[in-house]
Amino acid sequence: MKKTLLSGVKPTGRPHIGNYFGAMKQWLDIQSQYDCNFMIADYHGLNFIQNGSEMKDQILNLAIDYLAIGLDPEKSVIFKQSDVSAHTELAWIFETITTMPYLMRAHAFKDAEAKNKEIGVGTFNYPMLMAADILLYDADIVPVGQDQKQHIEYARDTAQKFNHIFGETFKLPEPLIMKDVATVPGTDGQKMSKSYGNTIPLFSSKEEIVKAVMSIVTDSTSEVPKNVYEIHKLFKSEAELSKLYSENKGKYKVLKEALIEDIETFVKPMRERRHELMQDVGKIEKVLAEGAIRANKKANTKLIEAKKKIGVL
Numbered sequence: 286m287k288k289t290l291l292s293g294v295k296p297t298g299r300p301h302i303g304n305y306f307g308a309m310k311q312w313l314d315i316q317s318q319y320d321c322n323f324m325i326a327d328y329h330g331l332n333f334i335q336n337g338s339e340m341k342d343q344i345l346n347l348a349i350d351y352l353a354i355g356l357d358p359e360k361s362v363i364f365k366q367s368d369v370s371a372h373t374e375l376a377w378i379f380e381t382i383t384t385m386p387y388l389m390r391a392h393a394f395k396d397a398e399a400k401n402k403e404i405g406v407g408t409f410n411y412p413m414l415m416a417a418d419i420l421l422y423d424a425d426i427v428p429v430g431q432d433q434k435q436h437i438e439y440a441r442d443t444a445q446k447f448n449h450i451f452g453e454t455f456k457l458p459e460p461l462i463m464k465d466v467a468t469v470p471g472t473d474g475q476k477m478s479k480s481y482g483n484t485i486p487l488f489s490s491k492e493e494i495v496k497a498v499m500s501i502v503t504d505s506t507s508e509v510p511k512n513v514y515e516i517h518k519l520f521k522s523e524a525e526l527s528k529l530y531s532e533n534k535g536k537y538k539v540l541k542e543a544l545i546e547d548i549e550t551f552v553k554p555m556r557e558r559r560h561e562l563m564q565d566v567g568k569i570e571k572v573l574a575e576g577a578i579r580a581n582k583k584a585n586t587k588l589i590e591a592k593k594k595i596g597v598l
Contacts, residue, residue, distance in 0.1 A: 294309075
């Protein structure tokens, strides 16, 4: 039998090449090797988007994105988190066996606290919802970036604690990390992130690509612009880039123009597929409806098992 994989993305804006190379590309490479479940994490997104019409639009767009990059609903379950009520129900069960000091170790909480932000309960409790997301499907593998390993640690800890208290129920998941692209740099050299405003959108127009690449921060004391090179090697091998960069030392404009062309060559087919998919919203809604049926079947089986263990069934 194939091992089970679970992954997801919050519908909080346009995906960027960091999302693609950090997670989505892995999905394409392995969707034939694993029993794959790809989730639109809309309840997680509710921590960031609290406008109904905007959320609905973002969900639809992310579903289109999933299909545009090449995810196949015949091979994988593509579904909305909110269509499977077992996620929030299991999260509550997990919260009853979880302490506040433990949740205070979460990166998102510590980051918000360090910035003196008012912290919502959803932000504080999100590790338990994420644990439920993963454990409901008996996921063996969860693709994550190097900086997201804590998510899997929380899921494993929660599974072990539940199993210790109530008896063996949940499988312990393992992270799947492609080390060479675990953290994708943004145009400013930090991790590429929508919150930093340093992204190159995945389905960019040529004009958007030009604008983003030309804004990449370069070090005037270096012959090789590190930030440009780090992004470029996502699209070409280092062997291919060696000649280009050695022949154009210090020529930042030339190197950025080469990167622009390589990104455009890569993005254009997906951008065109996405445009085609946008013409048939009914097809996208059908994919999500069928995915919800399949996801609920899996998730509810595990939830019932957990509810029996805790004594409510």
